[in-house]
Amino acid sequence: MAAMSEKKFPEGLRVLAVDDDCVCLKVLEAILRRCKYNPTMVTDAKTALKMLRAGKQEFDLVITDVRMPDMDGFKLLQLIRLEMDLPVIMLSVDCDKKAVMKGITHGACDYLLKPVSTNDIKNIWQHVEKRKNLEAISHINNNNDHDYDIDDRVQPGTAATRTDSENESNEGDGSNENEESTHISITQKKTRVVWTIELQNKFLEAINKIGLDKVVPKRILELMNVDYLTRESIASHLQKYRLQLKKVKSNPSGEAYERRKSSYNNMNNQGSFMHNHEHERWHMSSGLLSPNNFGATGHLAQLANTHRNLCMGSLIHDGGMLKHVTPQLSVAGRFPGSIDPPANLYNNIASDTTLDEFASYSFCDSYADCMRGKLVETSKGKFSDPSYKSATHATLPGVLHRDEIQMRSHVNIPRIPRATPSIQMPLQNEMVPPKMVKGASNSTSLEGFSEQMASFNIAGNTRSVGMMLNENSTPGNGRISMTQAHMVNSGSTISAVSNLHAENIGAMTHRLDGGDTVSIHPVQEGTVDQYLYNDQVNEIDDISLDDFFSDPLNADFTIADDVMGGEE
DNA sequence: CATCCAATAT
């Protein structure tokens, strides 16, 4: 054991020690030096803070006494946590539970009791290492690049493990009976496995190879060959996967909102382009074309065997178009993957991609989505007002109100070309979602969107093809903003269904991550159940994007006669 | 508060 630590011991770690008691400080310094650290001693917190802020000397670790005049250890800890990323160890004679708890809650990585022993100090380097490793882990979870020294990774719990037998600090201290150790370690939480796109793909691949009937966690683990995964985490994931399968199978054509709600699709799932036991009927993820549908290249993933899964967003809202208001859509969608989709994916779509590679099962149930997409499509890079970029919040001082943003976006809002006069889609209230601003919060908020639509006649003769495109993504916590997931309505509106009877149908609003808030809004008269007509809608066949982009209006959609009623 | 989801318990 000693040999092990010897080998790994990082000599000369720069330690800043703070204590108003000079004697204690001297002792501490001696111990630190003996343990081959590189200590700097300071007698008050303010000076310490100054030094840290000045940044002339860099430190790896801070040890601070708790009780100090002027500024105490907790305050110092708080400020350090706030301003810099340094492990802080608290030092105190106070073994009171409250005090220790305070240390913990304030984010100390260790709480040592005075008098400190060599043994306590000997091991404090672990906190520096631990931090490094945590960074590495999160990096791994968020990165495609696996070139790390993963062997070095601290397994949960190990870092803080310490046996009582090696605790020398109790020597000659009989009064210490209530403490097993003067060393109270604050263990790091176990890092959760993030099922990234890559992981999920590997997972599905493994299932494919083994076969759904024979698959067991252990085998998956072997096949996946990802060192930091455990059999347990795979088992857990498999459990979820199976549950999901069950759901889908029991209700293969089930209410779309039910399916939409299902999180498995919504997960990092690349279901859309892997095999998919779950899509016996649908052939591809019935889930969102969430930004999750990026392949490893960051492009839209290639869908395997997907036919007829194009969904016409615009179909959903027949006459009596809802005035669709989605206030405070604060969480737009998840992008749990590690990959940053290309900033401008729109330009990266291979021209030979066929349209139905864009699953557009959801998102398009709001006509506004289509419109927004259209806007984005046409307005890319055309915002000339710089203030626009930083404006996300109406209430931020000095920032434009969102209405102003709308006014100032120098975009000509395109009209949807229409074939029949019965269709009217004014876009008065449509707006391009404000760009998100990097903030303290890790979720992107998108302030009150208001969408106002006009009605249009579903039995009309226009066409619409929607697809989802992505602009960019938010690395980090895995949420994306509305800005990034747009329904792009590239032209016209197809009314594949004629003579629909509008009946007690609701329209849906939902969080883009398919989260918890799917709801059915009662709508005035005259809406159509999209899902009733899914199959018909889905009869639309492949459309080459070449055609589409070159001449969206006249792109040729092949639609089964029975659907179109012979009328194309 | 409901729901999700990986971890953990059974």
Added chain:
DNA sequence: AATATTGGAT
């Protein structure tokens, strides 16, 4: 290994 429950999180 399969399934149920928990606990942290949104």
